[in-house]
Amino acid sequence: MGDHHHGPAKGLSRWLFTTNHKDIGTMYLWFSFAMFILGGAFAMIIRAELFQPGMQLVEPAFFNQMTTLHGLIMVFGAIMPSFVGLANWMIPMMIGAPDMALPRMNNWSFWILPPAFLILASTLFMEGGAPAFGWTFYAPLSTTYAPPSVTYFIFSIHVLGLSSIMGSINIIATVMNMRAPGMTYMKMPLFVWTWLITAFLLVAVMPVLAGAVTMMLMDIHFGTSFFSAAGGGDPVLFQHVFWFFGHPEVYIIILPAFGVVSQIIPAFSRKPLFGYASMVYATAAIAFLSFIVWAHHMYTVGMPIAGELFFMYATMLIAVPTGVKVFNWITTMWRGSMTFETPMLFCIGFLVLFTIGGFTGLMLSIAPADFQYHDSYFVVAHFHYVMVAGAVFSMTAAVYYWLPKWCGRMYNETMGKTHFWISFIGFNVTFFPQHFVGLAGMPRRIPDYALQFTDFNMMSSIGAFIYGASQILFLYNVIATIVAGKPTSEEKVWDGAEGLEWTVATPAPYHTFETPPAVR
Amino acid sequence: MSDQATTHEKYYVPEKSAMAALATIGLITSTFGAATAMNQATFGNGESSFTTMYIGLCIFAATLFSWFRTTIKENLAGMNSAQLKKSYVIGMFWFIFSEVMFFAAFFGALFYVRTLAGPWLAGEGEGGAWNHLLWEGFQYSWPMMQTPQEAVGGVSNQVMANMGTFTSAHKSMAFAEVDAWYQWLPMWNTIILLTSSGTVHIAHEGLLSGNRSRFNLWLGITVALGVIFLSLQVVEYYEAYAHFGLTLNSGIYGSTFFMLTGFHGFHVAMGTIMLAIQLIRSLKAGHFTSDDHFGFEASSWYWHFVDVVWVGLFLFVYIL
Numbered sequence: 001m002g003d004h005h006h007g008p009a010k011g012l013s014r015w016l017f018t019t020n021h022k023d024i025g026t027m028y029l030w031f032s033f034a035m036f037i038l039g040g041a042f043a044m045i046i047r048a049e050l051f052q053p054g055m056q057l058v059e060p061a062f063f064n065q066m067t068t069l070h071g072l073i074m075v076f077g078a079i080m081p082s083f084v085g086l087a088n089w090m091i092p093m094m095i096g097a098p099d100m101a102l103p104r105m106n107n108w109s110f111w112i113l114p115p116a117f118l119i120l121a122s123t124l125f126m127e128g129g130a131p132a133f134g135w136t137f138y139a140p141l142s143t144t145y146a147p148p149s150v151t152y153f154i155f156s157i158h159v160l161g162l163s164s165i166m167g168s169i170n171i172i173a174t175v176m177n178m179r180a181p182g183m184t185y186m187k188m189p190l191f192v193w194t195w196l197i198t199a200f201l202l203v204a205v206m207p208v209l210a211g212a213v214t215m216m217l218m219d220i221h222f223g224t225s226f227f228s229a230a231g232g233g234d235p236v237l238f239q240h241v242f243w244f245f246g247h248p249e250v251y252i253i254i255l256p257a258f259g260v261v262s263q264i265i266p267a268f269s270r271k272p273l274f275g276y277a278s279m280v281y282a283t284a285a286i287a288f289l290s291f292i293v294w295a296h297h298m299y300t301v302g303m304p305i306a307g308e309l310f311f312m313y314a315t316m317l318i319a320v321p322t323g324v325k326v327f328n329w330i331t332t333m334w335r336g337s338m339t340f341e342t343p344m345l346f347c348i349g350f351l352v353l354f355t356i357g358g359f360t361g362l363m364l365s366i367a368p369a370d371f372q373y374h375d376s377y378f379v380v381a382h383f384h385y386v387m388v389a390g391a392v393f394s395m396t397a398a399v400y401y402w403l404p405k406w407c408g409r410m411y412n413e414t415m416g417k418t419h420f421w422i423s424f425i426g427f428n429v430t431f432f433p434q435h436f437v438g439l440a441g442m443p444r445r446i447p448d449y450a451l452q453f454t455d456f457n458m459m460s461s462i463g464a465f466i467y468g469a470s471q472i473l474f475l476y477n478v479i480a481t482i483v484a485g486k487p488t489s490e491e492k493v494w495d496g497a498e499g500l501e502w503t504v505a506t507p508a509p510y511h512t513f514e515t516p517p518a519v520r
Numbered sequence: 521m522s523d524q525a526t527t528h529e530k531y532y533v534p535e536k537s538a539m540a541a542l543a544t545i546g547l548i549t550s551t552f553g554a555a556t557a558m559n560q561a562t563f564g565n566g567e568s569s570f571t572t573m574y575i576g577l578c579i580f581a582a583t584l585f586s587w588f589r590t591t592i593k594e595n596l597a598g599m600n601s602a603q604l605k606k607s608y609v610i611g612m613f614w615f616i617f618s619e620v621m622f623f624a625a626f627f628g629a630l631f632y633v634r635t636l637a638g639p640w641l642a643g644e645g646e647g648g649a650w651n652h653l654l655w656e657g658f659q660y661s662w663p664m665m666q667t668p669q670e671a672v673g674g675v676s677n678q679v680m681a682n683m684g685t686f687t688s689a690h691k692s693m694a695f696a697e698v699d700a701w702y703q704w705l706p707m708w709n710t711i712i713l714l715t716s717s718g719t720v721h722i723a724h725e726g727l728l729s730g731n732r733s734r735f736n737l738w739l740g741i742t743v744a745l746g747v748i749f750l751s752l753q754v755v756e757y758y759e760a761y762a763h764f765g766l767t768l769n770s771g772i773y774g775s776t777f778f779m780l781t782g783f784h785g786f787h788v789a790m791g792t793i794m795l796a797i798q799l800i801r802s803l804k805a806g807h808f809t810s811d812d813h814f815g816f817e818a819s820s821w822y823w824h825f826v827d828v829v830w831v832g833l834f835l836f837v838y839i840l
């Protein structure tokens with residue numbers, strides 16, 4: 001067995017063969033950032049094309065490939081792996097465990113991701129082009145009318161799903177089984193709680209996504225008729241199966257973000273989180289409700305009226321636990337001695353903008369109103385408020401918050417704050433006008449538009465370039481911190497921070513908590 | 521807190537391992553190979569080669585073999601604490617849950633088609649307004665013995681073009697189709713699989729009471745029942761293709777029938793292999809003690825799981 005107090009191995013084999021949760025977390029984080037840049041580059045192409053009406057830069061077919069790959073890469077390549085990376089780094093440290101429960105499988109869950117995305121990206125160079133049917137890949141666009149590269153797309157989705165399932169099983173086993181003595185469930189940091197519930201969601205719905213792409217594969221290559229009415233199937237069946245995965249998926253994306261915000265806001269308000277227990281129950285309620293609202297994405301497919309109503313009311317119900325959360329975050333700040341370091345700024349940005357996204361969601365949940373909004377830029381604005389200003393902002397906050405613990409160096413605060421303000425402004429300039437063009441009738445996923453939408457689209461494009469550029473600053477700041485940031489060895493980098501991760505040395509040693517700490 | 525161990529054994533965190541990297545190579549090679557071969561067959565000139573996929577699968581299988589071997593050796597060497605063993609238990613449980621959800625997708629598709637989409641296609645209810653425009657004359661029944669396409673007289677008469685060509689079975693798998701009750705294979709398969717859940721349980725009890733020969737005997741019987749089940753399934757598929765005209769191509773009935781029974785059969789095959797491996801471990805290496813036999817336990821849970829899925833299949837695919 002050898003000496004357990006060794007440091008990391010040298011060279012490439014450290015990363016390829018590692019079983020260490022911190023190494024694996026680091027790889028997830030860097031990989032997701034690379035995907036964020038790639039997906040971002042595709043978004044820049046989209047916004048450049050939409051800068052003016054008329055056909056500018058790219059062919060419509062290529063435009064469709066860009067919107068498709070942008071969505072897929074951001075959801076499956078950037079946001080999801082980034083939170084898995086954070087889970088890997090933080091969960092063992094937060095619950096006082098020596099590592100993840102199943103370390104070798106942990107490494108495998110990571111390493112199948114890069115080749116899967118390589119295959120997905122390589123479809124761009126295949127005959128017939130990359131998938132062009134949107135990130136929601138509705139049949140029959142993705143079956144009867146799909147380019148041949150769809151087969152590679154299907155298999156890469158399978159591999160991504162496998163990675164997510166293994167990753168979540170690992171997280172569940174870690175949280176259920178590896179908590180230090182005294183770390184009862186109701187003492188767990190909220191980040192751990194939200195990830196535990198997210199992991200349940202993942203294990204429940206990733207297999208359903210696998211089922212959806214399997215049915216596609218069979219329809220395309222083996223003559224089945226799941227999604228073909230001529231054979232007695234139904235293209236709408238695809239949407240049901242997809243959204244049964246898809247709606248829980250959006251909560252898979254946002255719940256860990258809720259967790260992050262629930263860690264950071266108390267730290268910089270110097271007050272414990274308001275309503276801890278209600279936060280846990282609200283998270284569980286959201287997760288439960290997320291299974292019975294999927295058809296709010298399908299109001300316009302021609303569902304029976306009873307279905308429309310059921311899904312409308314169920315969807316509106318989600319606003320209740322979500323409201324509980326927003327209330328608790330605000331109340332945590334109430335009369336706190338607040339300071340506004342970069343992580344806190346991103347969390348407050350999250351709070352304001354995510355709430356706007358929640359409200360537009362509520363508007364969309366009204367079935368008769370959604371008949372107008374559906375497939376318009378209003379929907380695009382809605383989900384970017386929740387996914388970018390929600391998930392990505394909170395992920396950014398997390399990086400600033402824990403980076404000093406990870407590498408023992410402080411980031412440059414001025415640069416961090418600059419990054420926040422450019423991001424915040426760039427984001428709003430990009431997506432706020434999209435509400436207006438959407439309400440005025442501009443459809444999504446079309447490379448050209450009517451003249452009256454020009455001004456708002458120009459604003460959107462300029463905002464997008466600003467937001468994109470601010471990420472370069474972020475990258476620079478992170479690298480500069482790692483190589484030359486001001487060293488710090490304080491265990492508790494932030495004076496208001498709570499939790500076991502702040503009791504270990506800074507930078508966090510390669511192995512932490514080999515013997516479990518005592519919790520209160 | 522009292523609900524947690526106060527004295528902690530050291531949790532075994534394994535050293536660096538190349539297995540994940542090798543398994544990745546195997547998995548990616550096989551999926552890439554499979555995609556390429558399928559595309560050659562469907563979009564190319566029809567010639568396709570699955571060689572790459574098989575190479576990948578071999579690498580994958582070999583890696584899994586050595587992975588499990590390492591894990592077993594670690595356990596025999598006493599490196600696994602009670603806590604680590606619990607991690608394996610939790611892992612297996614949630615893995616099986618994910619499999620349940622995979623089947624749920626296909627069962628969901630079946631229920632949706634049978635209760636909503638099918639009747640709508642035939643013009644019933646709120647969703648049925650298009651029947652007279654698109655599928656005039658289509659009648660819904662289950663098993664669906666005539667596809668909407670055939671109801672309107674084939675592809676050339678279809679209002680909507682380019683949706684594939686589908687045939688129908690002239691005979692379904694329902695009980696009503698057989699001449700004598702004992703000719704109905706699904707019934708025998710149900711009996712076999714339910715019995716095998718019992719035999720694997722008896723084997724477990726043998727192990728728990730330290731009776732190895734009883735364990736080996738009943739585990740052997742379970743494996744044999746698994747093989748018989750699969751053989752009957754092969755016979756059924758042969759019948760379907762050769763005599764019933766029931767194929768993957770026979771509209772939604774064929775699609776759901778083959779996908780549900782096919783994935784189930786695949787899982788039975790996996791379960792049989794898993795149990796057979798446990799049998800070999802017990803026979804050849806004397807593995808397992810009455811209080812340490814996770815490899816067997818996990819396989820038997822898996823076996824009960826495929827059994828339960830079969831009960832669902834028997835009800836909703838064959839009977840109702």
Ligand code: HEM
Nearest residue numbers: 250253254296297358361362364365374375379383386387
């Ligand atoms: C109060 C909570 C929310 C409500 C009531 C809500 C409601 C809705 C509705 C009704 C739609 C369908 C609009 C249409 O296509 O016509 C929609 C779309 C969408 N929502 Fe939300 N939403 C909420 C929160 C979220 C969150 C937290 C996320 C992700 C982090 C999210 C991500 C999305 C995405 C990605 C789409 C568009 C999917 C697509 O068609 O590409 N939503 N939302």
Ligand SMILES: [Cu+2]
Nearest residue numbers: 247250296297
């Ligand atoms: Cu939704």
